Amino acid sequence: ERLTRRFAFMISEILGPQKDIPAPDVYTTGREMAQIMDVYGKLNNMTSQPGVITGKPLEIGGSKARNVATGLGTAYCVREAAKKLDMDLKGAKVVLQGFGNASTFAGEYLEGMGCSVIGASDSKGNILSPDGMKMSELEDWKRENGTVAGFPGSEATDVPSLLDAECDVLIPGALENQIDASIAENIHCRIIGEAANGPTLPEADPILYEKGVTVIPDILANAGGVTISYYEWVQNNMGHYWSFDEVASKMEDHLVRGFDATYQMSQEKGVDMRRAAMAVAVQRVVDAFMIKGMWP
Secondary structure: OHHHHHHHHHOHHHEOOOOEOOOOOOOOOHHHHHHHHHHHHHHOOOOOOHHHOOOOOHHHOOOOOOOOHHHHHHHHHHHHHHHHOOOOOOOOEEEEEOOOHHHHHHHHHHHHOOOEEEEEEEOOEEEEEEEEEOHHHHHHHHHHHOOOOOOOOOEEEOHHHHHOOOOOEEEEOOOOOOEOHHHHHHOOOOEEEOOOOOOEOHHHHHHHHHHOOEEEOHHHHOHHHHHHHHHHHHHHHHOOOOOHHHHHHHHHHHHHHHHHHHHHHHHHHOOOHHHHHHHHHHHHHHHHHHHHOOOO
């Protein structure tokens, strides 16, 4: 807590509901967000300023669905990709690399869409179970044992073998730089949903594209988190809070439109989804500048 509060103090000048608005990431939770909000409030003589940060607990202005946002958004994007590929998700095999917030909820929601999770990993081990594993049982095992390793009926493996496993959907949801050229050459999935930031190295993208693997880039696949952070900020500013279904529905609509625009650009220009996403983003910035005009 002392470290978090000192950090908040040191960056306080750049924080604000109309400035820079932080959100949680690896190994941070709503508790740290609450502490940062508290520091900001005390420094600015404010009893409450929830709009200064997102990912807060519900009791102090957090948004419903924020805790599942990244994984749920990834699942929505995988679902949309499967539609474009005419791929039935019922019985589709999923591998989760990483077992933190993003991968866990992606696995839960994909399981709810009919998928079967056959592989998982965390910092202590990697496992494969061709017959599938129930997410609820796997999560219970992780809570009780501190790792997914040793889950009954699974076999231990290494990271390359996990990523190269025969599956339909691969969710890299750990850290960056996981899929290099050598891994890409041996990948056997049809869809990669990047729940983590930067899991695929640039050298791997053209290889995956040539193989016909649909890569949903991180800027789109894990955008559910930042999207609902925005909705949390909106709710804070208007002082009115939506239900879980309302927030999730708004996020779903936003991501589906983003996916469709990216996929259309990819098809029109003959490029992979990552380049297409960048092209869509740059075009939107250009359009905004053209509408505003240049002055002076």
